Amino acid sequence: MPDLLSGLLVTIQATGIGYALALTLGLVIAMVRRVPLFGSIVHFFMEFIRTTPLVIQLVFVFALAPANVSAFTIGVVVLGIHYAAYTAEVYRSGIEGVAKGQWEAARALSLPGTRTWGAIVLPQAIRKVIPALGNYLIAMFKDTPLLFAIGVVELLAVAQQVGSRDFRYVETFTIVGLLFLVVSVPSAILIRRLEKRYVAV
Amino acid sequence: MEFLLEQWPRFVDGAWLTIQLTLGGIVLAFVLAMFFGILGTVQHWLARAVATVYVEVFRGIAALVVMYWFIYALPVATGFQLDDMFAAILALGLNLGAYGAEVVRSSINAVPKAQIEATVSLNMSWPQRMRLVVLPQAWAQMLPTFGNLVVELMKATAVVYLVGLHDLSWVADDLRRLSGETIPVFIVAFALYYLIAQVLIFCVRLLERRANQKLGRTPPSGGGIMGLLRPPAVGTKVGVAK
Numbered sequence: 001m002p003d004l005l006s007g008l009l010v011t012i013q014a015t016g017i018g019y020a021l022a023l024t025l026g027l028v029i030a031m032v033r034r035v036p037l038f039g040s041i042v043h044f045f046m047e048f049i050r051t052t053p054l055v056i057q058l059v060f061v062f063a064l065a066p067a068n069v070s071a072f073t074i075g076v077v078v079l080g081i082h083y084a085a086y087t088a089e090v091y092r093s094g095i096e097g098v099a100k101g102q103w104e105a106a107r108a109l110s111l112p113g114t115r116t117w118g119a120i121v122l123p124q125a126i127r128k129v130i131p132a133l134g135n136y137l138i139a140m141f142k143d144t145p146l147l148f149a150i151g152v153v154e155l156l157a158v159a160q161q162v163g164s165r166d167f168r169y170v171e172t173f174t175i176v177g178l179l180f181l182v183v184s185v186p187s188a189i190l191i192r193r194l195e196k197r198y199v200a201v
Numbered sequence: 202m203e204f205l206l207e208q209w210p211r212f213v214d215g216a217w218l219t220i221q222l223t224l225g226g227i228v229l230a231f232v233l234a235m236f237f238g239i240l241g242t243v244q245h246w247l248a249r250a251v252a253t254v255y256v257e258v259f260r261g262i263a264a265l266v267v268m269y270w271f272i273y274a275l276p277v278a279t280g281f282q283l284d285d286m287f288a289a290i291l292a293l294g295l296n297l298g299a300y301g302a303e304v305v306r307s308s309i310n311a312v313p314k315a316q317i318e319a320t321v322s323l324n325m326s327w328p329q330r331m332r333l334v335v336l337p338q339a340w341a342q343m344l345p346t347f348g349n350l351v352v353e354l355m356k357a358t359a360v361v362y363l364v365g366l367h368d369l370s371w372v373a374d375d376l377r378r379l380s381g382e383t384i385p386v387f388i389v390a391f392a393l394y395y396l397i398a399q400v401l402i403f404c405v406r407l408l409e410r411r412a413n414q415k416l417g418r419t420p421p422s423g424g425g426i427m428g429l430l431r432p433p434a435v436g437t438k439v440g441v442a443k
Contacts (some may be wrong), residue, residue, distance in 0.1 A: 051352060051361030051398035052391045056370040060387045106309055142263040149363055156266060160273075169273040177262045177270060184261035 007158030021080025027086030094125035216371030229294025238305025259299035268292035348405035
């Protein structure tokens with residue numbers, strides 16, 4: 001059980017760092033996509049990342065990365081980039097949801113780009129998409145076992161070790177399942193609350 | 202390059218396994234989604250509770266963990282050994298079925314109340330109401346989201362790599378190890394995944410178009426490969442009331 005908890009900690013760490021990366025990178029991508037030609041190239045890459053499986057992306061980057069980079073780092077970065085492709089779409093829908101008049105007003109006041117984005121567009125855009133972003137947090141948490149593929153010792157890997165050592169697969173894998181529920185069900189409830197608060201305005 | 206040409210059949214085998222897993226998963230997920238989705242809209246509290254438990258449990262646990270449970274824990278617990286392939290399809294189907302059930306439930310709930318009242322006033326039975334009025338409308342609504350889930354499922358099949366099934370990801374990694382030519386091998390693998398995803402999206406688009414035509418609506422247009430499917434001409438109405 002203590003072993004499993006330390007595995008859970010790795011899982012949570014990977015999710016946390018990866019999510020922070022996905023949130024910031026996704027926002028950058030969503031903004032860059034509004035640039036004409038460059039935007040379409042980025043869009044194609046995002047589309048590609050979104051239609052190919054995370055496992056194979058992990059294995060691919062792991063095979064190419066220099067040996068001195070840890071599997072954990074690679075895992076977190078790939079996880080972050082993969083989910084950035086999703087969060088970028090979420091941000092985009094939020095940004096497109098901002099009324100045109102708001103942009104025009106910003107221009108009429110001749111606000112600089114940074115103020116337009118920072119003070120007018122993003123606060124309105126992000127508010128609406130908080131629940132959708134939250135859903136990706138849970139999705140990401142559920143995808144961290146895939147880091148197992150490149151040798152990160154997270155929850156599932158620990159369970160596998162414990163299971164084969166003591167031959168207690170039933171208990172260990174059942175506990176792992178329950179641990180997942182313990183984290184994701186409360187998060188789901190929290191997100192539903194957020195949804196009531198922000199979306200149904 | 203020669204290496205890739207030589208090893209082509211292995212890619213095909215891997216892709217074929219991926220396709221089989223995807224199709225198996227889609228069928229199972231669809232059945233589960235429909236069953237639990239409809240169950241979630243039934244009046245009785247117990248029916249809704251069962252649906253909620255299913256959805257929350259399988260949305261909350263990673264498909265891979267479920268798969269491991271079926272492959273490693275189930276034989277120990279019950280002495281009954283599932284075929285790996287079957288266990289994989291079961292885990293994937295259960296997982297995506299939970300997401301699908303939510304989609305089905307919300308699409309059914311989105312059918313306008315007046316429609317339900319109309320069926321009541323026409324004295325329709327529950328199966329009649331579902332079959333003739335509610336589901337055709339909910340169906341058109343749920344298809345676009347189903348499209349995303351289908352692609353998600355296809356991508357999720359790659360986790361079978363970890364339980365040693367020789368799918369596309371496994372083949373790619375194996376060829377990488379044999380040849381050391383990482384980039385070309387993975388480009389082929391990524392391209393195959395991309396291709397499979399596009400075919401799946403295309404199929405869902407066809408279904409969407411048909412469902413909308415039946416309801417006399419114009420489907421939302423899509424870019425890319427989907428742009429090939431032109432929306433039906435304005436004013437074509439087939440059957441069912443709006």
